[in-house]
Amino acid sequence: MNPAPKSYLGKFKKVLKIVLQTNKFYKRKFNAVGIVSGDQINTWNEFFSLPFTTRTELIKDQQKAPPFGTNLTRPLSQYTYVVRTSGTSSGIPFYQPLTPQEFDRFTDVLARGYRELGIKKGDVICYFSSSWAYPLFYETSRRLGIRMVPVDDYKPINLFKIIKSMGVTVLQSFPTAIFELIELAQENKIDLKRLGIKKILTIGEVGGGYPPTKSFFENAWNAKVIDHIGALESGTFAVECTKANTYHILEDLFIAEVYDPSSNQLATKGELVLTSLWRQDYPLIRYRTGDIVQINHLPCSCGKKTPRLMGGILGRVTGQIKLLGFFIFPEDIERTIRRNHRVKEYQIICRKQSGVDIVDVYVELPLTTDWDDLSVLMKELEETLGFRPELHPVPPKTLPRFGLKKGNRFHDHRFNQSKPPFTISFNRKMMAKLFAYVITLNNRKRNLQKYISFVRNIWRKS
Numbered sequence: 001m002n003p004a005p006k007s008y009l010g011k012f013k014k015v016l017k018i019v020l021q022t023n024k025f026y027k028r029k030f031n032a033v034g035i036v037s038g039d040q041i042n043t044w045n046e047f048f049s050l051p052f053t054t055r056t057e058l059i060k061d062q063q064k065a066p067p068f069g070t071n072l073t074r075p076l077s078q079y080t081y082v083v084r085t086s087g088t089s090s091g092i093p094f095y096q097p098l099t100p101q102e103f104d105r106f107t108d109v110l111a112r113g114y115r116e117l118g119i120k121k122g123d124v125i126c127y128f129s130s131s132w133a134y135p136l137f138y139e140t141s142r143r144l145g146i147r148m149v150p151v152d153d154y155k156p157i158n159l160f161k162i163i164k165s166m167g168v169t170v171l172q173s174f175p176t177a178i179f180e181l182i183e184l185a186q187e188n189k190i191d192l193k194r195l196g197i198k199k200i201l202t203i204g205e206v207g208g209g210y211p212p213t214k215s216f217f218e219n220a221w222n223a224k225v226i227d228h229i230g231a232l233e234s235g236t237f238a239v240e241c242t243k244a245n246t247y248h249i250l251e252d253l254f255i256a257e258v259y260d261p262s263s264n265q266l267a268t269k270g271e272l273v274l275t276s277l278w279r280q281d282y283p284l285i286r287y288r289t290g291d292i293v294q295i296n297h298l299p300c301s302c303g304k305k306t307p308r309l310m311g312g313i314l315g316r317v318t319g320q321i322k323l324l325g326f327f328i329f330p331e332d333i334e335r336t337i338r339r340n341h342r343v344k345e346y347q348i349i350c351r352k353q354s355g356v357d358i359v360d361v362y363v364e365l366p367l368t369t370d371w372d373d374l375s376v377l378m379k380e381l382e383e384t385l386g387f388r389p390e391l392h393p394v395p396p397k398t399l400p401r402f403g404l405k406k407g408n409r410f411h412d413h414r415f416n417q418s419k420p421p422f423t424i425s426f427n428r429k430m431m432a433k434l435f436a437y438v439i440t441l442n443n444r445k446r447n448l449q450k451y452i453s454f455v456r457n458i459w460r461k462s
Contacts, residue, residue: 008255009047011277013038018073019283025061025071026283029053048257048266052273053287055094055233068097073281083132083232096232102281103136106235109253109278110140113236116250117201117226119170121145126163128173133232146170160190169198171223175207176407182220183344193222200225205406206331209240209247209312212339229312233284234276238309243302247309253278256307257286258295261317269294271317272309290317292329321412323350323357326386330410333361336384340377342366345399350412357414359389362432364399371439392432393439 017038019026030036033051041047061069072079079097098106119125123146127137134150141148149166151159159181163171171178178200185192200223202208208217208227217225229247230236237254238247249256255275260267272293276284292315299305315329330348337346345364350357361381365373374393382388402408 008252008277009041009044012047012255012275013041015277015280015283016041016285018280019285021073023071023073023283025058025069026285028070047255050286053285055288055290059092059094062095068095068282071282072097073283074099079281081135083136085232094233096282099281102279103139105278105280107136107139107143109235109250110136110230111143112250112253113228113230113239114140114144116236116239116248117228118199119144119146119201123147123170123199124149124166124168125170125172126151126166126168128171128177157184157188160185160195163195163197167196169196170201171197171199172201172203174204174406175202175213175217176205176402176405178202178207178217179344180401180403182217185220192220195221197221197223199223202227203230206313206334207338209245210335210338211245212341216341227312229309231289233287233289234274235278237274238312240312241300241302241304241308243300245311246296246300247312248300248304249307249309251306256295258293261292268296269314288317291315292317292320321350323359323385324387328385332384333381334409336380337361337363337377339380340373342369342373343377344396345401346409347399348410350414352414359385360392361389362392362394362399364396365393365435367395369393369439374439393435394432395435398431 015038020030020036020038029051033049035041035050041050058069058071061071063069068076068079076097078099080100081098081103083096083098085094121144123144125141125146126149127134128151129137138148149162149168151162162168182192184190200208200217200221202217202225207213208225214225214227217223226242227240227247228236229238234254236250237256238249240247254277257273258267258270259265259273260270270292272289272291272295274284274287274289276287291313293313294310295307296310297307300308313331315331320327320329333348334346337343340363342365343363344366347362349360349362351360352358363377374391378388378391381391
């Protein structure tokens with residue numbers, strides 16, 4: 001790993017000096033390894049010797065000292081707003097309080113990210129996101145000189161009217177919601193290209209930066225799709241490059257490290273560890289994000305020299321699983337499925353049967369689906385996984401939709417057979433079998449028609 005410029009180490013020392021004066025969490029954590037002053041960190045090797053911080057550690061601290069734990073640099077009374085994560089990956093939302101000063105710094109980071117994305121004065125933006133973040137988005141919009149159109153009641157058909165009437169030019173969303181809007185527009189014969197959207201900013205899920213999905217979105221909306229990476233722990237920390245499927249880290253705001261999760265050794269591919277240089281009042285120092293990335297320190301073809309993440313977020317540290325002897329990330333399965341734009345929704349369920357791993361992939365497809373579509377998808381899934389999963393086609397509107405929330409499509413029931421969080425009902429399983437049978441019959445019918453046509457041609461020629 002190439003160390004960041006020395007000036008960033010100086011920025012970190014200033015943050016650390018402030019934190020170690022009053023922050024009980026980091027005083028306790030760093031004193032235990034002999035760090036009592038920011039003046040002790042003068043080289044990158046000394047910085048790398050500091051212990052990691054994890055979300056689990058911070059949540060446990062909050063549970064011991066509610067409501068926010070001991071990671072507070074200022075008195076509790078000075079924290080005037082609270083943000084939280086969705087809890088999608090861990091199952092437990094992570095709450096973080098903000099002082100007015102930290103709120104301002106947070107919006108500065110968001111505004112910086114949007115400028116990098118090409119958002120400018122005069123744009124009208126609609127955010128598909130949790131209402132917890134709306135005050136941050138409002139202040140960010142104010143600073144950028146853009147108008148924000150909130151969505152407080154998610155009714156997709158009404159949303160199309162809002163976008164058109166309010167002159168929305170920029171839409172920010174999870175890819176899940178973009179897929180759902182495209183599906184609804186097709187069903188209701190709404191031409192998305194006439195709504196006036198110029199840019200779609202995707203975040204939070206696999207998809208927006210994935211070339212097949214990006215192309216699908218752009219063709220449907222006639223809009224530029226730009227992915228960016230961020231979290232409510234950090235704000236925006238990387239923005240997709242316009243030249244390639246790579247993401248530039250906002251290096252002057254973050255110190256980024258990558259470690260092999262198994263050995264905790266510096267690596268080019270592994271877990272992303274971030275230190276937010278802008279966070280002082282609820283600091284996150286050497287914070288293990290849980291995201292698997294591949295970092296590149298070489299100059300980009302676009303001319304920028306900042307570190308970049310190749311392909312964005314590749315998976316989650318806790319997400320890698322072993323199936324039938326193969327190690328995979330669920331995100332790899334999702335990327336493969338999303339190559340086929342006929343798939344409207346899907347669910348992946350891992351289970352055990354007689355001690356053997358079984359992977360059921362339920363894909364929601366149009367009634368016009370033929371056997372060739374399934375064969376292509378099955379072949380691609382087999383190449384991704386290394387083995388052949390159980391592929392179950394189901395008819396339209398069979399699987400769950402997620403609205404404004406992140407999609408929850410991967411369910412591993414192998415080690416928790418008592419109360420699985422998601423199951424496919426008996427009726428849906430029977431529907432899947434019936435749909436597969438219909439597809440098979442249609443395929444046989446087409447083959448028979450081809451054979452009859454072939455025989456007729458031979459008969460005529462003779």
